[in-house]
Amino acid sequence: MENTNKKEVRLMKGNEALAEAAIRAGLHAYFGYPITPQSEILEYFEEQAPKRGFTVLQAESEVASINMIYGAAGAGARVMTSSSSPGVSLMQEGISYIATAELPCLIVNITRGGPGLGTIQPSQGDYFQSVKGGGHGDYKLFVLAPSSVQEMADFVFDAFRVSEKYRIPALILADGALGQMMEKLTLPEEGSLPHVTPEWGTTGKTKDRERNIITSLHIQPEKMEAINHHLQAKYKAIEEAEVRYEEYFMEDAEIVFVAFGLSARICQKAVDIVREKGIKAGLIRPITLFPFPKQIISETANRAVGFMVVEMNAGQMVEDVQLAVNGKCPVYFKGRMGGMIPTPEEIAVALEEKFIHHEEKV
Amino acid sequence: MEIPVLENLEVVYKKPETLTDTPFHYCPGCGHGVAHRVLMEVIDELGIQEETIGVAPVGCSVFAYHYMNIDMQQAAHGRASAAATGIKRVLPEKYVFSYQGDGDLAAIGTAETIHTVNRGENILMVFINNAIYGMTGGQMAPTSLCGQVTSTTPYGRDPAKIGFPLKITELIAQLPGAYFVARHAVHTPNAVRKLKKALRSAFEYQKLNKGTCFIEIVSNCPSGWKLSPLESQKWIEENMFPMYPLGDIKVPGKNITAPSTENN
Structure with missing residues (x-):
């Protein structure tokens, strides 16, 4: 000090x-x-x-x-x-x-x-x-x-x-x-x-002004x-x-994570994991939740294969992502609840299940 | 017609600078108007208009800022003393008071009331007790009397079902943080004079930083009580005062006086 x-x-x-x-x-x-x-x-x-x-x-x-x-x-x-x-x-x-x-x-x-x-x-x-x-x-x-x-x-x-x-x-x-x-x-x-x-x-009504009322x-x-x-x-x-957001590996991203706070940090690692496998994933991290960075998400939706929203809840911000994407491509959700924190590995698996293995299964 | 001009007359009574020209919205005969006026007269006479901030929460007096020509805050129901605490803690040199009704101060805001006084916040709390919820249309208040008919006690307040009238003023007088606690009324000129003296003392004490000053004003609610203004004044004397006797309850420098046990 x-x-x-x-x-x-x-x-x-x-x-x-x-x-x-x-x-x-x-x-x-x-x-x-x-x-x-x-x-x-x-x-x-x-x-x-x-x-x-x-x-x-x-x-x-x-x-x-x-x-x-x-x-x-x-x-x-x-x-x-x-x-x-x-x-x-x-x-x-x-x-x-x-x-x-x-x-x-x-x-x-x-x-x-x-x-x-x-x-x-x-x-x-x-x-x-x-x-x-x-x-x-x-x-x-x-x-x-x-x-x-x-x-x-x-x-x-x-x-x-x-x-x-x-x-x-x-x-x-x-x-x-x-x-x-x-x-x-x-x-x-x-x-x-x-x-x-x-x-x-x-602060006290002085003579030079009217009274202030809150x-x-x-x-x-x-x-x-x-x-x-x-x-x-x-x-x-x-x-x-006042919209603020951060991008991670978004230049060529086809599959886009959207996550905030701690989940975004975990998603960075998940991006690294799937990138090593040749999957072009990236991350948009909303820094301001209001105002929500809907424009970048909307623009990204024009070229992305799909989105995966990761949150430590039952799926809340995913609704705002869906509104911003407006049906232009699929929006998936991966969440943990009740105080559980997802691992980068399980997020990577969730992404692969939805976007990679999914097509094979169909 | 020629208007006679009166000259060489002394002004003996006028509206204080601290009251605006806005007509009171209170019902005819309601004690709020007198309480407002006396409070503002004291601020006027002490010359502390520029240094005083008031807080009025939800209740009939939520619009007090229409009438009191000082800086004011409207607070959430029950939270006037918390808001007043916030103001006083960042502006410790100013005079701060809250002006709260019985539902606000003694029901929903009981925790804030007790803890504000227990911390000995250097504010004045003015407590208007008319034993009813006026603004919402005459429901039972924590201070409603046993047997009192209100819109939510249509058969009279039954203490076996809903408890006894809460004498919160005696309760908070027990707290070391309370510096000056008194109960007054506004039903007669004499009562108003006594109230004014107590309010004046309370503002003077505030500069000493010795603790909370708390003044209950036993008032009326002709509309809620379904009585004429005159009948309501009589009802105060016959029913309210036995339960809420007037006078000092805790005075600086003296041991706490025993709370009245009359009619308990």
């Missing part, structure tokens, strides 16, 4: 890298509640807060912490919370309010296997909850899916930047493995993300519809400007 201002290479857990990055991104306040497998984030903040001058509070529940986020973000501060699947479910009402009141903030979901209390092992079962709203009403979050400890840190900066630019809550959707595993990373530079207290924040309530349907149009226009602007 000698000099936090210079770039430094460290070996860290994903959860701790994310927390350290948030401090370097100029976090003002963190509110959270313990839940496995993300408790290190709260612990790291509690340990660092007195030394580095930010606010941290262990709330009585996830319901309380998301509403503390509402209050603090409404007061113009740069704030975040984190939890894991069941806890994020508890936050959904508050997230809907935050999205409607257009408060920037960062929510981190270190996903575990569900449904129900499920397991503490990693999962991607919260994709729908993250990108399709999750709570009530029509709203979106800016959703980033890291696939390494380096990205657990880097994406915090991107999340705050986009969140504050568009006044939209950002969500980092990682899984328990990314939170728990240790990797080498270069820590982002402190102070590289300036914060300006927004003029809409409830609300998600517009009882007249005409007004509420106008608010909805405004939100939808914002989401469209984000879809046009």
Whole structure:
């Protein structure tokens, strides 16, 4: 901790890298509640807060912490919370309010296997909850899916930047493995993300302005519809400007994996395995889950033999891939559930079964 | 017609700067209007309009920001004290208050209420207790009296089935984080004066960073109670006060007074 201002290479857990990055991104306040497998984030903040001058509070529940986020973000501060699947479910009402009141903030979901209390092992079962709203009403979050400890840190900066630019809550959707595993990373530079207290924040009504009101309530349907149009226009602007994805061996790919987060990393290895057998496979990794990189998938579908979507769930993002492919070629799915992680080998086998041996069988 | 001009008169009563010109949407005779006004008068007189942030959650007073000319946040049902905590933690130099009804503070938000006070958040919590859910049309509240007829207790509140009225103010007065706890009313000018004094003390205490100030206001709901405004004031005195007696419950520097055992 000698000099936090210079770039430094460290070996860290994903959860701790994310927390350290948030401090370097100029976090003002963190509110959270313990839940496995993300408790290190709260612990790291509690340990660092007195030394580095930010606010941290262990709330009585996830319901309380998301509403503390509402209050603090409404007061113009740069704030975040984190939890894991069941806890994020508890936050959904508050997230809907935050999205409607257009408060920037960062929510981190270190996903575990569900449904129900499920397991503490990693999962991607919260994709729908993250990108399709999750709570009530029509709203979106800016959703980033890291696939390494380096990205657990880097994406915090991107999340705050986009969140504050568009006044939209950002969500980092990682899984328990990314939170728990240790990797080498270069820590982002402190102070590289300036914060300006927004003029809409409830910081005290000065004489030179009207009172600021943070609300998600517009009882007249005409007004509420106008608010909805405004939100939808914002989401469209984000879809046009903030899509991020990564390609792996896509130059000549005929068979295309689509996977995010940890699954994408495993699929890279699966691409290597089948490439050695002469199968021209590649990978598109959505980095932003909303906005979803549908254009590259749609364009790729014009020339691809087919797609295989790999997720650690029962098949969620595959629906968005199908929408983007729009019937131009087959879309297959390979998933593991309940906290199980697929191996590169079983993914390679699944691909060969669908695209290579399948034709022989027919 | 010539309008007579009154000169050399002293202004003895006027609308505080901290209230907007928007007419209250509250039902005739409802205590919210008086409670709003007194609260805003105190902020006006203390000169802290620029330093005060209010939070009003779901309930009849969810539109408090239409009337209170200060920075305000509307909070989710039950979560006003959590939102207020968030505000106060990032703006510790400001005055922060929540303005919550009985359903909000003592039913759905009980956990937030208890833990906010237990942490001794340096905020003021104003608790409007009218023993009914006003906004949703007169359903039973946690503070509804035994035998009280509401739209969800059509045969009267039966404590054997649904429990006794929750005296949450006495409950939270037990917590070390509570600094000043009192119960007041707005049914008479005298009661309003006492409430105003307590609100003023609560804001002054907030600067001391000694803990949560909590003021319950026993109020009425003529529409929900199906009574005229005047009848409702009488009903307060005859039915509410025996269960919710007025006065200080916890005062700085003094040992906690025993919660009233009357009519328990």
